Amino acid sequence: xxxxxxxxxxxxxxxxxxxxxxxxxxxxxxxxxxxxxxxxxxxxxxxxxxxxxxxxxxxxxxxxxxxxxxxxxxxxxxxxxxxxxxxxxxxxxxxxxxxxxxxxxxxxxxxxxxxxxxxxxxxxxxxxxxxxxxxxxxxxxxxxxxxxxxxxxxxxxxxxxxxxxxxxxxxxxxxxxxxxxxxxxxxxxxxxxxxxxxxxxxxxxxxxxxxxxxxxxxxxxxxxxxxxxxxxxxxxxxxxxxxxxxxxxxxxxxxxxxxxxxxxxxxxxxxxxxxxxxxxxxxxxxxxxxxxxxxxxxxxxxxxxxxxxxxxxxxxxxxxxxxxxxxxxxxxxxxxxxxxxxxxxxxxxxxxxxxxxxxxxxxxxxxxxxxxxxxxxxxxxxxxxxxxxxxxxxxxxxxxxxxxxxxxxxxxxxxxxxxxxxxxxxxxxxxxxxxxxxxxxxxxxxxxxxxxxxxxxxxxxxxx
Amino acid sequence: xxxxxxxxxxxxxxxxxxxxxxxxxxxxxxxxxxxxxxxxxxxxxxxxxxxxxxxxxxxxxxxxxxxxxxxxxxxxxxxxxxxxxxxxxxxxxxxxxxxxxxxxxxxxxxxxxxxxxxxxxxxxxxxxxxxxxxxxxxxxxxxxxxxxxxxxxxxxxxxxxxxxxxxxxxxxxxxxxxxxxxxxxxxxxxxxxxxxxxxxxxxxxxxxxxxxxxxxxxxxxxxxxxxxxxxxxxxxxxxxxxxxxxxxxxxxxxxxxxxxxxxxxxxxxxxxxxxxxxxxxxxxxxxxxxxxxxxxxx
Numbered sequence: 163x164x165x166x167x168x169x170x171x172x173x174x175x176x177x178x179x180x181x182x183x184x185x186x187x188x189x190x191x192x193x194x195x196x197x198x199x200x201x202x203x204x205x206x207x208x209x210x211x212x213x214x215x216x217x218x219x220x221x222x223x224x225x226x227x228x229x230x231x232x233x234x235x236x237x238x239x240x241x242x243x244x245x246x247x248x249x250x251x252x253x254x255x256x257x258x259x260x261x262x263x264x265x266x267x268x269x270x271x272x273x274x275x276x277x278x279x280x281x282x283x284x285x286x287x288x289x290x291x292x293x294x295x296x297x298x299x300x301x302x303x304x305x306x307x308x309x310x311x312x313x314x315x316x317x318x319x320x321x322x323x324x325x326x327x328x329x330x331x332x333x334x335x336x337x338x339x340x341x342x343x344x345x346x347x348x349x350x351x352x353x354x355x356x357x358x359x360x361x362x363x364x365x366x367x368x369x370x371x372x373x374x375x376x377x378x379x380x381x382x383x384x385x386x387x388x389x390x391x392x393x394x395x396x397x398x399x400x401x402x403x404x405x406x407x408x409x410x411x412x413x414x415x416x417x418x419x420x421x422x423x424x425x426x427x428x429x430x431x432x433x434x435x436x437x438x439x440x441x442x443x444x445x446x447x448x449x450x451x452x453x454x455x456x457x458x459x460x461x462x463x464x465x466x467x468x469x470x471x472x473x474x475x476x477x478x479x480x481x482x483x484x485x486x487x488x489x490x491x492x493x494x495x496x497x498x499x500x501x502x503x504x505x506x507x508x509x510x511x512x513x514x515x516x517x518x519x520x521x522x523x524x525x526x527x528x529x530x531x532x533x534x535x536x537x538x539x540x541x542x543x544x545x546x547x548x549x550x551x552x553x554x555x556x557x558x559x560x561x562x563x564x565x566x567x568x569x570x571x572x573x574x575x576x577x578x579x580x581x582x583x584x585x586x587x588x589x590x591x592x593x594x595x596x597x598x599x600x601x602x603x604x605x606x607x608x609x610x611x612x613x614x615x616x617x618x619x620x621x622x623x624x625x626x
Numbered sequence: 627x628x629x630x631x632x633x634x635x636x637x638x639x640x641x642x643x644x645x646x647x648x649x650x651x652x653x654x655x656x657x658x659x660x661x662x663x664x665x666x667x668x669x670x671x672x673x674x675x676x677x678x679x680x681x682x683x684x685x686x687x688x689x690x691x692x693x694x695x696x697x698x699x700x701x702x703x704x705x706x707x708x709x710x711x712x713x714x715x716x717x718x719x720x721x722x723x724x725x726x727x728x729x730x731x732x733x734x735x736x737x738x739x740x741x742x743x744x745x746x747x748x749x750x751x752x753x754x755x756x757x758x759x760x761x762x763x764x765x766x767x768x769x770x771x772x773x774x775x776x777x778x779x780x781x782x783x784x785x786x787x788x789x790x791x792x793x794x795x796x797x798x799x800x801x802x803x804x805x806x807x808x809x810x811x812x813x814x815x816x817x818x819x820x821x822x823x824x825x826x827x828x829x830x831x832x833x834x835x836x837x838x839x840x841x842x843x844x845x846x847x848x849x850x851x852x853x854x855x856x857x858x859x860x861x862x863x864x865x866x867x868x869x870x871x872x873x874x875x876x877x878x879x880x881x882x883x884x885x886x887x888x889x890x891x892x893x894x895x896x897x898x899x900x901x902x903x904x905x906x907x908x909x910x911x912x913x914x915x916x917x918x919x920x921x922x923x924x
Contacts (some may be wrong), residue, residue: 264891265890265891268890268891268893269890272893273897296893297892353840385785385874385877386785386786386790386870386873386874387786387871387873387874388759388784388785388870388871388873388874389871390871438765439764439765439785441763441764441784441785442759442760442763442764442766442767442784444767445760445763445766446765447761449765449766450765450766453766454766562879565706582893583892585891585892586892589887589891592873593873593875593876596873596874596875597875600785600786600874600875601875615697
C-alpha cells in the first residue's frame with residue numbers, strides 16, 4: 163500500500179489555498195464570458211469585409227481561397243501578379259488539405275455558408291453533390307461573366323460546370339487525362355516493348371514477364387481501400403470503355419458488362435501476383451516509387467510532376483504514354499478527373515472573388531506558370547500554345563510529356579455523370595474491389611451486390 | 627420576479643446572495659444551451675426529415691425504419707460490439723493489473739512508471755492513429771521490418787479484416803490502459819491498509835487478498851471505467867478513421883464512422899441524425915445495464 167503522507171501537504175494551509183482559488187474562479191468566469199462574446203462575434207462574420215452592393219466591388223475587398231497542397235502553393239504564388247492589376251483585393255490562400263477540404267466545405271455549406279471561404283477549389287467528384295444538396299451554396303458565375311468562356315476549355319468540361327447550359331457553378335482548372343507512367347529500364351530488362359502494348363490483356367502478359375525477369379510488380383493498388391481514391395484504376399478502366407457508375411440519366415451502371423470486364427482485369431492481374439499493395443495512402447505510394455516496387459503507375463497527368471519531385475535521381479528511367487485500350491482498337495484517352503474554382507454563394511465579395519478566378523483560370527500566362535511550377539495540366543486550351551507543353555523532358559528521356567496528354571485532351575471524351583451520389587457509389591465500389599483483391603471474390607457477383615445496395619440507398623434505378 | 631411587498635432592508639443582501647450563484651452558472655448554462663442542447667434538439671428534428679434536391683421534407687419515422695434494413699449499420703454495430711466485448715474487458719483487466727503493480731511498494735521509481743503509462747493518453751488521437759498506421763504498414767512499416775529480421779512473414783496488420791480489428795484493439799489498448807489504470811490506482815489508494823493486514827492474519831495469500839479485498843474495493847472505480855470505456859467504444863471514430871478508414875471491406879467500420887460518413891460524405895443529415903439517436907439509445911441502455919450489474923446496492 164502506498165503511504166498517505168502526501169495528503170498532509172494539502173491540508174496544512176487551507177485558507178491560503180482557498181483564497182487564490184476563488185480569485186482564479188472569478189478570472190475564469192470573466193474569461194468564459196469573454197470567450198462567449200468572441201465566439202458569438204466570430205460566428206456572425208465570414209472573416210471578410212469591405213463589400214459593397216449585392217455582389218460586392220469587383221476591385222475591392224478581402225477574399226479567402228481554399229485549396230490544397232500543390233495547387234494552393236501555386237495560387238499563393240499568383241497573388242502578387244494578380245495584385246498588379248487588382249491592387250484593391252487582398253487575397254488569402256489557405257491550404258486546407260485534401261481530402262479534409264471536402265468535409266470542411268460540406269460543413270460550411272450545411273451551415274448556410276458560415277465560415278466558408280469566398281473561392282473554393284472543388285473536384286469533379288464533389289461538385290455535383292454540392293450543387294444538388296445545397297442549392298445556392300455556390301454562386302452562379304454566369305451573371306459575373308463566366309459565359310464568355312464557354313468554348314475556352316477542354317471538351318466535355320463545360321457540361322460538368324454548367325449542366326443546364328445556363329447556370330455556371332464553377333470554372334474548370336485542371337483537366338487530368340488517364341496516363342501510363344512506366345519504368346523504361348525495367349521494361350528493357352524484361353525485353354518488353356511498353357510502347358507496343360495495345361490492350362490491358364497484353365499488358366497483363368507483359369506484366370508476367372516483367373515479374374519473372376525483374377521481380378517488379380506490374381502496378382500497385384490500395385487493396386484494402388485504406389483511402390477513398392482506391393478505385394481510381396477501376397474507374398479509369400470504365401472510362402476507357404466509355405462508361406461509369408451512372409449513365410447520363412443517372413441510372414446505375416455498376417453491374418454493366420464493361421464494369422465486370424474492368425473488375426475481371428483487376429482480378430486477373432492480382433491472381434497472377436502482379437499487383438502490389440499500396441495501402442497506407444500517400445506515404446506508401448511515395449515509398450513504392452522510391453523502392454521501385456511497380457513498373458507502371460497508371461495515374462493521370464498531374465502525377466508526372468510528383469514522380470519528378472519524388473525520385474529526381476531516376477531521371478531518364480521513366481517514360482509516359484496513354485494507357486492501353488480495354489478492347490482492341492478502343493479509346494486510350496479519358497479525362498479521368500478535373501478540378502474547378504467556385505465562388506461561395508454566401509460570399510459578400512462575389513465580384514472580387516470572380517476577378518481572382520478569372521485571373522487564374524482564363525489567362526494562359528497564369529496556367530502556364532502553374533504548369534511550370536507543379537505540372538498541373540490546364541483545362542484552358544489556349545494555354546497549350548505555350549512552348550512549355552512542347553518541350554522535351556529530360557526526366558522522361560527526352561519525351562514531350564505535355565504533348566502526350568494534349569493529344570488525350572483533344573480526343574473525344576464522353577461526359578461523365580458523377581451525380582450527387584458519387585461518394586456512396588465509390589464506397590460500394592471500393593468495398594467490392596477489396597473483396598475481389600483480398601478474398602478472391604467473383605467480380606460479377608460483387609458488382610451485382612454493389613449495384614443492388616446502391617439502388618437501395620439512393621432510390622435510383624439500375625440501367626437495362 | 628414580482629413581489630407585492632417591498633422587502634425589508636435586512637433581507638436584501640440575502641436575496642442578492644441567492645441570485646449570485648445563478649449568475650455564476652449562467653455562462654456555462656448559455657454555452658451548454660448553444661453548443662449542446664440546441665444541436666441535440668435540432669438533430670432530432672433533422673432525423674424526421676429527408677433532404678432531396680436541397681429541400682427538406684418531413685418523413686416522420688422513415689429514417690428510423692431505414693435503420694432496420696441497412697446492412698452496413700448492422701455491420702458497424704457488430705464491429706462496435708465485438709470491440710466492446712473483447713477489447714474493453716482485456717484493457718480493464720490489464721489496467722487493474724497495472725494499477726496494482728504501480729501501487730506496489732516493491733516498485734522503484736513509481737512516479738516515472740505512472741507517468742510513462744499515462745502519457746499515451748496525452749497523445750492526440752489523430753497523431754497516434756497516424757503513428758500506428760505508419761508502424762503497421764504491411765510493406766513499408768517498422769513492425770513488419772523488425773519481424774522480418776527474426777524471420778517472420780509480414781503480417782497484414784491493416785489489410786486483413788481480422789488483423790485490422792486486432793490492430794485497432796492494440797492501438798486502443800495502448801492509448802487508454804494507462805488512463806484507466808490511473809483511475810483504478812486512485813481508488814486503490816483509498817482501500818484501508820488494515821483490511822490487508824486483517825486478511826493476512828486470517829491466512830489469506832496474495833491472490834485471496836486480491837480477490838476479497840482489492841477487487842471489492844475497486845468496484846466503484848471499475849464501474850466508472852467500464853461505463854466510460856463503453857461510451858468511448860460506442861462513439862469510436864478517430865482511431866478507425868485514421869488507422870483503417872473503416873476497412874478493409876468495412877471490417878473496422880464503427881457506428882460513429884458510419885454516422886459521420888452519412889452526414890459529411892453523403893450529405894444525408896436526416897439519416898445520420900437517426901443513427902445518432904439510435905446510438906444514444908444504445909449507450910443509455912448499456913449504461914443502465916452496467917449500473918445494474920456492477921453498481922451493487924445503493
